[in-house]
Amino acid sequence: MTSQAHVSTPSTELAPPIRLSVWNWLRTQLFSSPFNTLLTILSVWLLFATVPAMVDWFLISSTVTAKTSQECREVTGACWSMIVEKHRLILFGVYPYEEQWRPLLATLILLGVIILSGVRRFWNISLLFLWIAALSSVAVLMWGGVFGLTYVENSRWGGLPLTLILSTFGIALAFPLGVLLALGRRSKMPAIKTLCVVYIELIRGVPLISLLFMSAVMLPLFLPEGITIDKLLRAQVAIILFAAAYMAETVRGGLQAIPKGQFEGADSLGLTYWQQMRLIVLPQALKIVIPPLVGLFIALFKDTSLVVIIGIFDLTQAAKAALVDQAWRGFSVEVYIFISAIYFLFCYSMSKYSQSLEKRLATEHQR
Template identity: 55%
Template sequence: MTVYSYDSGVGQIKPPAASVGVLGWIRRNLFNGWLNSLLTVIILALLAKIVPPLFKWALVDSHWLPSGSGCQDGQGACWSVITANLRFIIFGFYPHDLQWRPLLAMIILVLLLFYSRNRNHWRNALGWGWLVALVVMGILLYGGLFGMAIVESTQWGGLPLTLLLAIFGLTAAYPLGILLALGRASQMKAVKSLCIVYIEMIRGVPLISLLFMSSVVFPLFLPEGVTVNKILRAQVAIILFTAAYIAEVVRGGLQAIPRGQYEAAESLGLNYYQTMRLIILPQALKIVIPPSVSILISAFKDTSLVVIIALYDLLKTTKSVLSDPKWMGFSAEAYIFLALVYFLCCYAMSNYSRRLERELNTDL
């Protein structure tokens, strides 16, 4: 048996460098077996073949000047298609000299979302703050008060329209989906039947068909001279579509609650409303956070489908830029920019859901 002596002048014997730190992590995770080592080598070889040319195309040989000079003759990425048309991509046909208004509205919205991330702020004051902010954002976008010129909704577009359809659509769809789930689980046959018919009918058709109906078919049933804003119609279609999927997810959470929870509520003398609000729904909604967020992320991306009913959301404004002969052939750069915008929004939703799961985890 080997005996290691301790010398106070030298200190304790440290473990081998290959088993700790960066080298230790690499050895444990990338080279801990022949199969893992082979896959690591193959992936590194592929990255070595793909990353340098991509880096050269995207950064080294790229063009960034808004004038777009050099794009047609260059071999690198033409990011000029973004820098030269950024204001149109972001704000669409909103008047150029008034674009500070939708920009301010988006800043207010983002700040409110950031502030609302903290559950300690979930009080009545936050709800009133949201109501006031909605009014302020509506005034900023439409105008008509405080000397601001009126901008019709037909001129709204770009990122403000995308955020409007996504955030307010998802916010309204979630409580509607909960009500539909409760209705489908109800003991009242009429309510249950109506909820089942609605959910199955909406889930059985694509969102595109609902958007077409809201844009083309619905106006045919209105009295002559009566019109409904196209953005509002698209918003309602997105809400109704998303709510049906949310309802099925929430229903799964309700079925996961043990029967003993209902019996305990009955023994305490709680009525149906109190049982659902205080006992059942808090547990069910916590269980279904991951699938609910997946549906909300999918619904956020599906807002780009409003392009088919001639709404100039972020995707439509980008496609309009690419229809200019000057920028034809540079769709890759434009769609990469779009992908980054959607990725950042979806990643923020996913990251918040994971944080919410950790905060609500009572099993630890």
């Protein structure tokens, strides 16, 4: 009779994880060395010195019910009553007061189509028609002159709607131009490559302020007599040309990161140059450069405030106009905090969306 042998195997149970106590975590993260200990103490001191005072100024001692600036000066905190009193001037500039529902509706339409553009299931040809309809509606609302709306010249546009219009058109038109410039710089045709290189290096070699000055002051001097171009349009063109040069270099970096085998594989399939770019190369290149591209979008959104130097009533200029009122002088801090919060909200939203887009488009194996 045979007996069955019992083979002992080593235990495969994992050791329980080591749980650090609160003190061990503090010691390893905040007090691991004399230098880190000093930084921790200084940081805690700075927080105790600033946070309570800021909370008191922003919330506890602030007021939103004061009727005059004199009442505001009697409180020790922020005077948010200034924002309540001047919010329409800050948000809509010198647009006719009784017609300010129109820029408000135009802003909501722009924000709505931008949000829908971030939803992946809308990434089809219908999105193009949606943008055309939205931009047409914005133009009708802002200009008027049709459907019983009073005509308002664009010299009276201002505030948040104008900032959104400049940044939206700037991003929407600079992006495809930047892609074409990047492809042109990598072209094997010397004439096209030279033109793209000269344009990119020339535009990137000067600040945006100089381009805005040239569009406002120099460009009219070169136009034939009797022909004028609107100041807002000139500023918009300058912003587009400036942003496209930087986007071109960013996209070119993504194109250079694509392995040569992708191009060879596309050639083996018999695809034309534009089919290769549209179906294989550009989708991969743009996915690689999402972070720097979004950084450029955020910078462009903030750089629209520079149009103030040529007299365009953007959000920053509208805030400065609100401070001119003698009855509310001395509360510029509250006004600039308010518009800073608006800029931060838009820029932070773009940043968070880019992070979520990177995760959705990630195809590499996680390590």
